[in-house]
Amino acid sequence: MLLQKKVFAILFFALIVFSGCKKEDNPLAPVNPTDPFAGLTKIAEGYAAGAATKVQLWSKTALFTGYNNVFIAVLDSAKGTLVTDAHIHLDPMMDMGMMKHSAPYENPTSTIAVNSLFPCQIVFLMASMGGSWTVDVEVHNHTSNLEGIATLPVTVADKTPAILKSTVAKNDSAKLFISYLRPSSLKVGINDFEIAIHKSMAMMSFPFDSTYTVVITPEMPSMGHGSPNNVNPTHTANGHYKGKVNFTMTGDWRINLDIYKNGAVVDTTMYFDVTL
Amino acid sequence: MFCLPSLLIKNTMKYIIICFLFEVVIAQQPDTAKIYPLNEVIVIRNSEHRDTTIDFYKANTSATTEEILSRSGSVQMIRRGNYGLEPSIRGFSAGQVSLTIDGMHIHGACTDKMDPITIYVEPQNLYSIDIATGTNGLVFGSSLGGAVNVQLAEPMFSETKVSAGSGYQSSAKAYNGNISVNTGTSQYALLINGVYRKSNNYNAGNGATIPFSYYEKTNLSLAGRYQLSENDELKSDMLFDDGWNIGYPALTMDVGYAKARIYSLSYNFTNNDNILSQCEVKAYRNDITHFMDDTHRPSIPMHMDMPGWSTTYGSYINTQFDFLDNHLTQLRAEFYRTFVRAEMTMYPPIGLPMFMLTLPDARRISGAIFVKDEWDISNDINASFNGRLENTNSLVTSEFGRQQLSVFGYHTENAINTLLKSGTMNLTNRFSENINAIFSVGYAERMPTINESYGFYLYNRFDGFDYVGNPELQNEQSLQSEISGRFQTEFMQIKGTCFFNRINNFIIGAKDGTLSAMTIGAHGVKLFNNLPFATMRGLEFSLILHPQDNLEIISTTKYVQGTDNDSKPLQLIPPLKNLTSVRYRFENITVQSELEYASSQNSIRTSVGEQPTASYLLAHIRASYILLIENLQISLNGGVENLFDANYRDHLDWGNIPRPGRNVYISTLLSF
Ligand SMILES: [Cu+2]
Numbered sequence: 001m002l003l004q005k006k007v008f009a010i011l012f013f014a015l016i017v018f019s020g021c022k023k024e025d026n027p028l029a030p031v032n033p034t035d036p037f038a039g040l041t042k043i044a045e046g047y048a049a050g051a052a053t054k055v056q057l058w059s060k061t062a063l064f065t066g067y068n069n070v071f072i073a074v075l076d077s078a079k080g081t082l083v084t085d086a087h088i089h090l091d092p093m094m095d096m097g098m099m100k101h102s103a104p105y106e107n108p109t110s111t112i113a114v115n116s117l118f119p120c121q122i123v124f125l126m127a128s129m130g131g132s133w134t135v136d137v138e139v140h141n142h143t144s145n146l147e148g149i150a151t152l153p154v155t156v157a158d159k160t161p162a163i164l165k166s167t168v169a170k171n172d173s174a175k176l177f178i179s180y181l182r183p184s185s186l187k188v189g190i191n192d193f194e195i196a197i198h199k200s201m202a203m204m205s206f207p208f209d210s211t212y213t214v215v216i217t218p219e220m221p222s223m224g225h226g227s228p229n230n231v232n233p234t235h236t237a238n239g240h241y242k243g244k245v246n247f248t249m250t251g252d253w254r255i256n257l258d259i260y261k262n263g264a265v266v267d268t269t270m271y272f273d274v275t276l
Numbered sequence: 277m278f279c280l281p282s283l284l285i286k287n288t289m290k291y292i293i294i295c296f297l298f299e300v301v302i303a304q305q306p307d308t309a310k311i312y313p314l315n316e317v318i319v320i321r322n323s324e325h326r327d328t329t330i331d332f333y334k335a336n337t338s339a340t341t342e343e344i345l346s347r348s349g350s351v352q353m354i355r356r357g358n359y360g361l362e363p364s365i366r367g368f369s370a371g372q373v374s375l376t377i378d379g380m381h382i383h384g385a386c387t388d389k390m391d392p393i394t395i396y397v398e399p400q401n402l403y404s405i406d407i408a409t410g411t412n413g414l415v416f417g418s419s420l421g422g423a424v425n426v427q428l429a430e431p432m433f434s435e436t437k438v439s440a441g442s443g444y445q446s447s448a449k450a451y452n453g454n455i456s457v458n459t460g461t462s463q464y465a466l467l468i469n470g471v472y473r474k475s476n477n478y479n480a481g482n483g484a485t486i487p488f489s490y491y492e493k494t495n496l497s498l499a500g501r502y503q504l505s506e507n508d509e510l511k512s513d514m515l516f517d518d519g520w521n522i523g524y525p526a527l528t529m530d531v532g533y534a535k536a537r538i539y540s541l542s543y544n545f546t547n548n549d550n551i552l553s554q555c556e557v558k559a560y561r562n563d564i565t566h567f568m569d570d571t572h573r574p575s576i577p578m579h580m581d582m583p584g585w586s587t588t589y590g591s592y593i594n595t596q597f598d599f600l601d602n603h604l605t606q607l608r609a610e611f612y613r614t615f616v617r618a619e620m621t622m623y624p625p626i627g628l629p630m631f632m633l634t635l636p637d638a639r640r641i642s643g644a645i646f647v648k649d650e651w652d653i654s655n656d657i658n659a660s661f662n663g664r665l666e667n668t669n670s671l672v673t674s675e676f677g678r679q680q681l682s683v684f685g686y687h688t689e690n691a692i693n694t695l696l697k698s699g700t701m702n703l704t705n706r707f708s709e710n711i712n713a714i715f716s717v718g719y720a721e722r723m724p725t726i727n728e729s730y731g732f733y734l735y736n737r738f739d740g741f742d743y744v745g746n747p748e749l750q751n752e753q754s755l756q757s758e759i760s761g762r763f764q765t766e767f768m769q770i771k772g773t774c775f776f777n778r779i780n781n782f783i784i785g786a787k788d789g790t791l792s793a794m795t796i797g798a799h800g801v802k803l804f805n806n807l808p809f810a811t812m813r814g815l816e817f818s819l820i821l822h823p824q825d826n827l828e829i830i831s832t833t834k835y836v837q838g839t840d841n842d843s844k845p846l847q848l849i850p851p852l853k854n855l856t857s858v859r860y861r862f863e864n865i866t867v868q869s870e871l872e873y874a875s876s877q878n879s880i881r882t883s884v885g886e887q888p889t890a891s892y893l894l895a896h897i898r899a900s901y902i903l904l905i906e907n908l909q910i911s912l913n914g915g916v917e918n919l920f921d922a923n924y925r926d927h928l929d930w931g932n933i934p935r936p937g938r939n940v941y942i943s944t945l946l947s948f
Contacts, residue, residue: 188632189679219792222578222624226792229685246683248733248794251622251630275628 036082036116040071043154044135050148051139052077053086058117063133063156065124066164067179067196071117072108074139084113087140092122096131104177104198104206106238111142123179123198123206125166127158161273165257171264175200176209178257178270181240186247186276193233193245193255208239212266215258218245222252250276340473341397341405341426350409350816350834351424352850355929356737357524358448358478358936359491360531362392364928365409366775367812367836367849368421371725371783372752376416376425378513379558379592380540381642383614385566385584387634387727387734388527394426396517396536398471398495400441400454403427410756410777411700411718414664415608415646418696420720420754420779428513431467431499433460443913443943447936448489450475456947463503471495477523481923481937488523488530488572489933508545513538523572526931527737529582532569538562554596561589566618577796578625584618584635590642606648606662615639615673616726620733634734636677638726640670656706663699668723670694672730680732684803686747692729694751696721713761720756724749728783728804733794736785738847738930739884741802742793743785750781750806767823773816782810782840785884799885808841812849831856837879847886851877851927864903870896877927887932892924907948914942 040058048055056073063070072090074083088111092103103125108118124133133154140147163180181194193216198206214233219226233243247253253274259266342361346353353361354369365373375393376382382393406425408416413423435458442453452473459466474492477485496516503509515538522531542558568582590612597605618635644666651659671691672678678688700718707713724746727734731745760773785802793800814836821829833854838846852875859868872894880886898915921938929935 187679188676189682220630222627223622223630223794223796224792225794227683228791229683248680248683249620249622249630249632250628251624252627 034115036071036073043070044152046137046150046152047077048074048137048139048148048150051141051146052144053083053139053141053146053148053150055137055139055150055152057135057137057152057154063122063124063154064159065127065156065162066159067121067123067181069119069121071119072137073117074113074141076141076144082113082116083139083141083143084116085111085142086113086118087111087142088118088120089138090120090122091136091138092124093134093136094126094131095134099203101125101203102206104179104196104208104239123164123177123196124156125164125177126156128155129158161275163272165270165272167259167267167270169259169261169266171261171266176259176266177206178259180255180272182274186274188247188250188276191245191247193231193243195233195241195257196239197241197259198239210235210239211261212241213260214241214243215260216243216245217256217258218247219254219256220249220251221254247276339399341394341399341402344399344402345394345405345407345424347855348405348407350422351407352853352928354848355926355933355935356388356390356526356931357491357522358475358486358489359493359519359522360390360392360395360524362389363394363424364848364850365407365422365424366814366834367838367846368419369848371722371728372419372421374413374417374419374423376423377515377538378428378540378560379416379425379594379610380538380560380562381417381588381590381612381614382536382538382562382564383586383588383616383726385564385586385616385618386531386534386568387582387584387618387731388524388529388568388737390522390524390527390531390568391534391536391564391566393536394424395519396495396515396538397426397428398454398469398497400456400471401429401469401495401497401515403429410716410754410758410775411662411698411720412702412716414662414698414700414720415606415648418644418664418666418698418720418722420698420722420752420756420777428497428499428515429467429469430511431460431465431501432458433465433501433503434462435460435465437947439945439947441911441943441945443941445475445939445941447917447939448475448478450478452943460501465501467497467499469495469497478936478939480934481918481921483937484923484934486525486933488525491519491522493517493519493522507547508543511542511544513540515539521569525933526929528573528576528735529568529570529580530572532567532571533565534567535565536562537564551598552595553598554594556594557591558594559589559591561587563587579623581621581623582619582634584616586614586616588612588614602652604650606646608646609644610646611641611643613639613641614726632732633674633677633680634732635726636672636680636730636732637674638670638677638730639673640668640726642666642668658704660702661699664696666696666698668692668694668696670723670726670729677730677732681730681745681747684744688730688747692747694723696723696751710765711761711763713759715757715759717755717757719754721751721753723751724783724804731804733801735795735798736802739785739802739886740797740799741785741787742795742798742800744791744801744803746804749783749804752783752806753780754778755780767821769818769820769822771816771818775812775814775816777812779810779812780808781806783807784810784840784846810838810840810846812836812838812846826861828859829857830859844883845879845881847881847884848928849877849879851875851879851889851891864901866900868898870894870898872896874926889925889927892922892926894922894924895919909947911945911947912942913944914940916940 043057045056054075058071088108090105104123106121108120135152137150165178177198179196183192199209227246227248231244233241236242255272257270258268350366351363355361384391404427409422416423416425437458440455444451454471457468472494477489498514501511517536519534540560545555564586566584592610594608616635617637620634622630646664648662669691672688681688698720702716704714729745729747734743756777758775762771786805791801817833819831835852838849854873857870876891877889896917901912903910917939925934
């Protein structure tokens with residue numbers, strides 16, 4: 001016991017000393033709360049030559065198959081400052097050698113940056129293993145009134161359990177991509193549930209679709225039970241459907257999705273597996 | 277109070293108080309394990325006679341407190357196994373009945389009610405069991421169905437006594453050993469009791485062995501008294517009860533380990549010349565730990581851990597006043613706080629463990645005052661009034677627990693505060709030397725239990741449903757009345773009682789077909805709900821014949837009927853029962869034969885899948901022999917229960933599990 005206490009004391013002391021050293025080594029360490037890059041990782045960067053800007057793509061995590069929240073930083077090449085008034089347009093592209101395809105995305109909702117960055121979303125449809133992903137970022141710098149395109153190569157990894165599902169609709173053979181927008185943390189109790197539905201048009205255009213009816217049924221596959229009082233997601237905007245999902249205990253849950261359109265069955269086999 | 281003339285009642289009450297405080301030596305009479313003096317409490321308040329059938333249980337060290345309880349007065353036991361039987365009074369059970377030890381509230385830590393607190397007191401350590409029906413139990417808690425208070429044995433001043441005993445029961449190949457040491461000077465006294473019990477699977481009638489009916493336990497108690505002056509003393513009790521490998525054949529799980537730690541400290545004052553004739557102040561704390569175990573069960577779909585914990589602490593002050601002539605007034609104030617947490621972790625063959633709180637960190641704080649006045653209006657008329665006001669405040673203290681319940685649309689961020697108002701009035705009238713009658717009316721409210729308010733997927737094996745609590749439940753309210761008459765001569769006594777209860781907001785599970793069961797194999801989910809009302813009514817009848825000094829014949833009959841607002845029968849209502857015993861004493865040998873009859877029960881709640889139960893008739897024979905060799909007293913007890921090895925089950929037994937068949941028991945007790 002005494003030994004244990006001593007070890008703890010030493011460890012504790014070491015921790016204080018260590019954290020102290022760290023601070024000295026890195027004077028920037030106490031993160032500036034307004035630092036736009038706080039908590040983000042730079043995924044890729046490139047030059048939008050015509051716009052005289054450097055374009056960076058940032059994300060909280062490495063990119064993965066499914067719905068990604070990413071942030072575009074536009075830097076004035078000369079001054080190195082962040083451009084906060086610009087028109088940004090994305091164009092993700094997967095080159096598989098034999099063929100190419102794009103992906104669903106959501107451009108920044110405003111030309112004015114949010115905390116100096118332009119938040120936007122990309123639904124990567126597959127991992128980089130099968131080809132290579134690039135994200136073209138078209139920038140219209142409103143300050144300089146210059147335009148240009150930067151091509152950013154990115155790497156996308158598969159995600160398990162999958163948070164992106166695709167299906168061919170039973171009613172009209174439309175090819176649909178359903179993305180699960182995971183809340184940052186799931187808990188026992190009531191949780192927000194959000195999906196986005198995009199339609200594939202020849203794999204080069206993926207407009208959202210707001211016309212579906214979605215029924216969710218959570219269950220624990222190992223026990224076969226569900227949970228009560230879930231709220232089916234309904235369309236809010238931009239192909240996003242929001243509802244509530246309830247969990248009665250921790251463990252592995254499966255959220256089953258039944259999708260209908262005008263009363264016709266679109267798909268009843270889809271599910272997202274989650275863990276809490 | 278139902279049967280004795282008013283004066284006697286008051287005198288006896290006083291006498292009891294004296295007993296209680298001064299330890300009159302009655303408890304040391306031979307042939308008993310020091311429990312019967314205060315059994316008069318049972319007699320006075322609830323039962324028609326001093327139930328000599330119980331005496332055998334008291335003397336038989338093989339018997340458990342549960343077995344004694346099942347023989348007494350209006351109590352019937354709900355049985356889920358050979359251990360941990362739950363007392364029910366006239367069809368009332370669980371939250372409708374208050375169970376206390378020495379007035380201390382103790383909350384079970386088991387979500388499946390495997391641990392009624394009566395298991396923590398061994399007969400060797402039992403001073404009395406106070407059983408009150410209906411609102412007569414208000415002194416112990418806000419209950420509408422009655423109260424069982426188990427009084428622990430007290431150490432004796434100026435006495436040194438050692439006793440040791442053991443017993444064997446053939447049906448379960450069960451044995452037990454116990455030792456008791458009392459030591460005391462005129463100023464201090466100490467009592468140590470230790471009991472060990474081991475029971476194997478018992479055999480039902482016709483020989484089939486009932487799997488998972490075993491149990492093993494130890495019980496250790498320490499009690500000390502210290503006399504401060506002629507009129508007051510300090511007293512302390514410590515009780516350590518440990519059980520393990522306790523099987524529950526009617527349930528899907530057993531108990532791996534169960535632990536109770538019960539502590540109390542009290543100050544007692546008594547002075548019969550004072551206006552304040554008695555005062556007791558007690559502080560207590562108890563911790564219950566309960567680990568269920570399914571690892572011995574074959575082919576379970578999924579292993580689960582289901583631990584539970586409860587902690588209660590509280591204090592009360594109980595006083596007795598002689599304000600006015602012909603009045604005896606009791607005032608009691610109490611406070612207690614209970615915290616309960618029960619968890620369930622399930623381990624699927626693949627994937628992560630699943631965790632939930634079945635009792636979600638619930639705490640309940642109660643404060644209560646109780647007033648009672650007994651008034652001798654005349655030589656023949658006695659009235660008593662009592663009232664209890666209790667304020668309780670219940671809260672789910674953990675965010676996790678609240679989130680769980682939010683799934684059902686319940687908002688439990690705020691505490692539930694409720695005021696419970698109860699009262700009762702009894703009137704005793706002596707019409708002649710031989711005939712008297714008691715009339716009583718009462719009103720009582722009880723709050724929903726923590727299980728009923730906050731329980732989360734509590735699997736109930738009785739109807740096969742998962743139960744989810746409902747924080748929005750209304751309090752149950754009961755209006756009750758009781759009439760009792762007695763005719764008595766030197767050689768006989770006849771007593772009849774008839775009672776009626778109407779319970780508004782009767783709490784019961786209601787199936788919600790939209791919910792999916794959590795427990796694998798469960799039929800569905802029920803939410804606790806208030807029925808508009810239910811009624812309970814019944815009759816009790818007793819006959820005692822005392823044709824000669826050494827012969828006594830006692831026959832008791834009880835019948836209860838319970839129906840809901842649709843006149844449908846309620847569940848777990850005992851059928852008509854009769855127990856007739858003939859006791860014969862010849863010098864040091866006493867012999868008793870008993871016939872126990874239960875009619876079939878066909879008034880069943882079919883909507884919960886309750887099964888009818890066939891009638892049964894059992895015969896038991898018991899004998900005891902006492903040998904005195906100078907200071908050494910040897911008491912031998914033996915008997916055969918279920919003499920004809922009937923295969924039967926009682927209606928209150930869960931799961932169609934037959935009760936023990938022929939059981940030969942023997943026990944010895946040596947004391948000096
Ligand atoms: Cu249990």
